[in-house]
Amino acid sequence: MSTTAKQVGAYSQNQRETETVRETEARALINCASRLVAAQDVNNGFEYYINAIKHNQELWTLFQVMLADPQNPLPRDLKITLLNLSRYVDKVSLRASAEYNPDLLNSLIDINKQIAAGLSVTPPAEAQAGASA
Numbered sequence: 001m002s003t004t005a006k007q008v009g010a011y012s013q014n015q016r017e018t019e020t021v022r023e024t025e026a027r028a029l030i031n032c033a034s035r036l037v038a039a040q041d042v043n044n045g046f047e048y049y050i051n052a053i054k055h056n057q058e059l060w061t062l063f064q065v066m067l068a069d070p071q072n073p074l075p076r077d078l079k080i081t082l083l084n085l086s087r088y089v090d091k092v093s094l095r096a097s098a099e100y101n102p103d104l105l106n107s108l109i110d111i112n113k114q115i116a117a118g119l120s121v122t123p124p125a126e127a128q129a130g131a132s133a
Helices: 003-013 021-039 042-068 076-099 102-120 124-132
Strands: none
Touching: 021 042, 021 102, 042 076, 042 102, 076 102
16 A cells, blocks of 8 residues: 555544544644744754655645545536645745745745635535535
């Protein structure tokens, strides 16, 4: 079994029973953003910095796998936009790792927070389904 497949399995296994997938994804993004913020503190050291970037990049790799799944119900345009965003995350992560430049983490932090905020908003169809249940 590949490392990514193991990570997808662990991701799914750790999802809380009372949490929606959106809530789990938002929580994971916020967790990564918090680690990246802490990684900007030079007192935490280079190893913490690299591990925070790596952890964030692993999460985005999981998103890439899920977005590439033909069974993924998201609209095609949204999947393409998110896949392009994930390429940007990969590019910035590589650059930040190579340069040891904590300021480069700002865009990754902002992306994670913005996507998490969007995931935290209940889409109208889900809100109506919840109201009728």
